[in-house]
Amino acid sequence: MAFLEEIERRRTFGIISHPDAGKTTLTEKLLLFGGAIQEAGAVKSNKVKKGATSDFMEIERQRGISVATSVLAFIYKDKKINILDTPGHKDFAEDTFRTLTAVDSVIVVIDVAKGVEEQTEKLVEVCRMRNTPMIVFINKLDREGKDAFDLLDEVEQKLGLKVTPLSFPIGMGYDFKGIYNIYDKKLNIFSGENKQTVSEGVEFTDISTPELDQIIGEDAAANLREEMELVDEVYPKFNQKEYLEGNLQPVFFGSALNNFGVKELLDCFIEIAPPPQPKMADTRLVDAKEDKLTGFVFKIHANMDPNHRNRLAFVKIVSGTFKRNIPYLHVRLNKKLKFSSPNAFFAEKKEIIEESFPGDIVGLPDTGNFKIGDTLTEGEVLQFKGVPSFSPEHFRYVNNADPLKAKQLYKGLDQLMDEGVAQLFTLDMNGRKVIGTVGALQYEVIQYRLEHEYGAKCTYENLNVHKACWVDPEDERSEEFKEFKRVKQRYLAKDKQGKLVFLADSAFSIQMTQDKYPTVKLHFTSEF
Numbered sequence: 001m002a003f004l005e006e007i008e009r010r011r012t013f014g015i016i017s018h019p020d021a022g023k024t025t026l027t028e029k030l031l032l033f034g035g036a037i038q039e040a041g042a043v044k045s046n047k048v049k050k051g052a053t054s055d056f057m058e059i060e061r062q063r064g065i066s067v068a069t070s071v072l073a074f075i076y077k078d079k080k081i082n083i084l085d086t087p088g089h090k091d092f093a094e095d096t097f098r099t100l101t102a103v104d105s106v107i108v109v110i111d112v113a114k115g116v117e118e119q120t121e122k123l124v125e126v127c128r129m130r131n132t133p134m135i136v137f138i139n140k141l142d143r144e145g146k147d148a149f150d151l152l153d154e155v156e157q158k159l160g161l162k163v164t165p166l167s168f169p170i171g172m173g174y175d176f177k178g179i180y181n182i183y184d185k186k187l188n189i190f191s192g193e194n195k196q197t198v199s200e201g202v203e204f205t206d207i208s209t210p211e212l213d214q215i216i217g218e219d220a221a222a223n224l225r226e227e228m229e230l231v232d233e234v235y236p237k238f239n240q241k242e243y244l245e246g247n248l249q250p251v252f253f254g255s256a257l258n259n260f261g262v263k264e265l266l267d268c269f270i271e272i273a274p275p276p277q278p279k280m281a282d283t284r285l286v287d288a289k290e291d292k293l294t295g296f297v298f299k300i301h302a303n304m305d306p307n308h309r310n311r312l313a314f315v316k317i318v319s320g321t322f323k324r325n326i327p328y329l330h331v332r333l334n335k336k337l338k339f340s341s342p343n344a345f346f347a348e349k350k351e352i353i354e355e356s357f358p359g360d361i362v363g364l365p366d367t368g369n370f371k372i373g374d375t376l377t378e379g380e381v382l383q384f385k386g387v388p389s390f391s392p393e394h395f396r397y398v399n400n401a402d403p404l405k406a407k408q409l410y411k412g413l414d415q416l417m418d419e420g421v422a423q424l425f426t427l428d429m430n431g432r433k434v435i436g437t438v439g440a441l442q443y444e445v446i447q448y449r450l451e452h453e454y455g456a457k458c459t460y461e462n463l464n465v466h467k468a469c470w471v472d473p474e475d476e477r478s479e480e481f482k483e484f485k486r487v488k489q490r491y492l493a494k495d496k497q498g499k500l501v502f503l504a505d506s507a508f509s510i511q512m513t514q515d516k517y518p519t520v521k522l523h524f525t526s527e528f
């Protein structure tokens with residue numbers, strides 16, 4: 001297949017939701033349609049009992065939550081679908097944010113009864129800022145939930161989106177009769193007794209015909225006609241360009257568990273969702289269709305096999321063709337590297353591939369060369385943007401609890417930080433190490449992994465820090481900056497890249513500092 005066709009057929013996306021809205025279930029149903037798994041329940045039961053299909057690490061199995069993201073790929077109607085799984089747990093939000101830098105679009109899953117929840121709001125905000133095309137899937141229609149119009153309102157208001165329903169539920173919960181697919185003009189009837197079958201939609205271009213009354217009953221038919229009129233009046237017509245620009249979000253209704261409305265979602269998705277998109281680098285915009293390879297690391301997964309100290313760097317191919325055993329430039333290290341066993345991901349397994357195309361994710365076995373955000377090219381010096389570190393929310397000193405294992409501790413910490421599990425700061429004043437995380441759970445993860453993977457032990461000590469601010473002086477030699485450094489000495493640290501960070505103990509202190517030293521800018525992310 002020609003290079004351009006390969007690009008055109010790829011759809012790389014993420015599914016985001018608040019935990020329990022049905023992301024895992026929806027993912028599994030999509031895999032079923034792609035023939036990638038045979039049995040319903042495979043992903044789900046694995047998730048709780050043996051670790052999800054998409055999870056590798058033991059700790060994930062232990063906790064039963066998806067600690068890290070991974071890639072599930074399958075072919076559907078000749079489209080190559082890459083789903084980048086994102087952890088829903090808020091303590092792993094940063095992992096999810098980074099994964100969202102590697103997707104070309106997202107599907108947002110919302111629970112019909114719970115509506116828009118906190119985690120959905122945060123993740124959608126990140127996508128909105130980047131104008132990522134989004135499709136909303138309202139799930140669990142087999143249960144009693146909120147009125148469809150109220151939900152659409154809620155999505156618009158809480159998520160700041162402009163929506164247009166492309167399907168509409170007929171009844172809900174006990175009375176759930178099915179879905180009218182506005183996009184395809186098809187009627188899908190829900191058959192409660194035969195829950196796992198895929199219902200093929202019946203062509204139904206004109207809902208004013210009496211046939212509708214016979215199928216769903218007079219009341220439901222009258223209701224649907226009224227609702228469709230309202231939809232017509234209130235919501236803009238679907239427009240693919242606006243969707244692709246991130247200005248309009250189509251909404252689907254269904255029940256992932258019952259396999260209802262999922263095929264409609266997928267069929268529409270492959271038609272409207274974008275193929276691999278151009279990506280901004282520090283020097284220029286890189287287009288997927290360029291023939292030279294570029295890509296960036298958005299995730300590092302360590303020690304998937306505890307017997308081997310191996311890591312896998314997940315690289316999103318932005319342009320060109322990635323080939324096995326060809327030397328590529330690791331821009332940060334200014335070093336050529338070639339990879340003899342790059343992995344491609346399929347539903348439940350990974351295998352070595354010869355080549356990969358834009359939109360694909362390759363897993364590169366790594367012995368410590370990669371950090372999150374690293375760029376690979378065929379020689380051009382450029383660095384992809386948009387994989388920043390965010391200011392952590394929690395801060396603790398880390399102490400070595402086993403003096404004989406200091407080396408192991410620092411190696412472990414170093415590698416865990418490269419993976420992006422947390423951020424390490426070194427205080428200027430006394431060289432003490434501080435770990436900053438998005439959620440408290442990460443401290444347990446770090447402790448557990450240090451012990452099990454590196455044989456090192458650590459303890460923590462609380463530290464009163466409100467936020468880490470990356471320091472950006474207008475003039476490094478100015479008296480103002482010198483004074484800032486002198487006065488704030490106790491609160492200054494370096495991040496892993498050696499960038500200067502101000503560990504502020506309160507919002508008030510940040511404000512005061514900004515007022516007093518206006519030429520010393522403070523940023524809440526490492527990329528500014």
Ligand code: G4P
Pocket residue numbers: 017018019020021022023024025026044088139140141142143254255256257258
């Ligand atoms: P998550 O990945 O977003 O966290 O959600 P997940 O798919 O694990 O789904 C959370 C719960 O919601 C699961 O129930 C799942 O079965 C249920 N669920 C998902 N889709 C639907 C749906 O369309 N209708 C209904 N009624 N339930 C749905 P659980 O009790 O936590 O797990 P399980 O015991 O059912 O496996």
